[in-house]
Amino acid sequence: MSELHTPQAGDDRAEDTDAVSLLMRQHGDIRNLFDLVEATTGDERREAFRRLVRLLAVHETAEEEVVHPFARRGFPGGEQVVEDRLAEERAAKETLSALEDLDPEDPAFLPRLLELRKDVQEHARAEERYEFTHIRRSTDVTDLASMAKAVKAAEALAPTHPHPGAESGAANAALGPVAALMDRTKDAVRKAMGKDG
Ligand SMILES: [Fe+2]
Numbered sequence: 001m002s003e004l005h006t007p008q009a010g011d012d013r014a015e016d017t018d019a020v021s022l023l024m025r026q027h028g029d030i031r032n033l034f035d036l037v038e039a040t041t042g043d044e045r046r047e048a049f050r051r052l053v054r055l056l057a058v059h060e061t062a063e064e065e066v067v068h069p070f071a072r073r074g075f076p077g078g079e080q081v082v083e084d085r086l087a088e089e090r091a092a093k094e095t096l097s098a099l100e101d102l103d104p105e106d107p108a109f110l111p112r113l114l115e116l117r118k119d120v121q122e123h124a125r126a127e128e129r130y131e132f133t134h135i136r137r138s139t140d141v142t143d144l145a146s147m148a149k150a151v152k153a154a155e156a157l158a159p160t161h162p163h164p165g166a167e168s169g170a171a172n173a174a175l176g177p178v179a180a181l182m183d184r185t186k187d188a189v190r191k192a193m194g195k196d197g
């Protein structure tokens, strides 16, 4: 009945060939990490928050580098859709940097986290509704697959599962600010797209 295959959660093969499936799965991972940060305390919360921040940084950077440029020229009205999404992403980044300076045990942490969660989830819903749907309709399988490859290269910089014992607190601090991670993500994405191009 539907002319489009709509990948379901856990449909891993679709993620290899469809950047939209991959990004939507990351939206789910981001939701789960917000749940985890809210549900934990102490070092567990610090670790969950660190993973959340890394995934958000990598996800938004990949969208800015790979998907938004495509959407701008890919469908009528795409330019405005992308401008609206970028404004939401800027707002979320501001909330995120305010959070980054707080210890997760600080009483101000949770209210700000909830504010970020609201911003991020409204943004994700708007992307899925106004951007991803059109990309699926207007993009051929080759482009969806090459975009997926670039998003995967980005995701490799933000493992969604912890690696026990791999990183001490000092090593975490040495990972540096989110801005540095975003720069590394841009490099990884551009390299992946260049190889395809
Ligand atoms: Fe985004």
Ligand SMILES: [Fe+2]
Residues within 6 Å of the ligand: 023, 027, 059, 063, 123, 124, 127
């Ligand atoms: Fe997104």
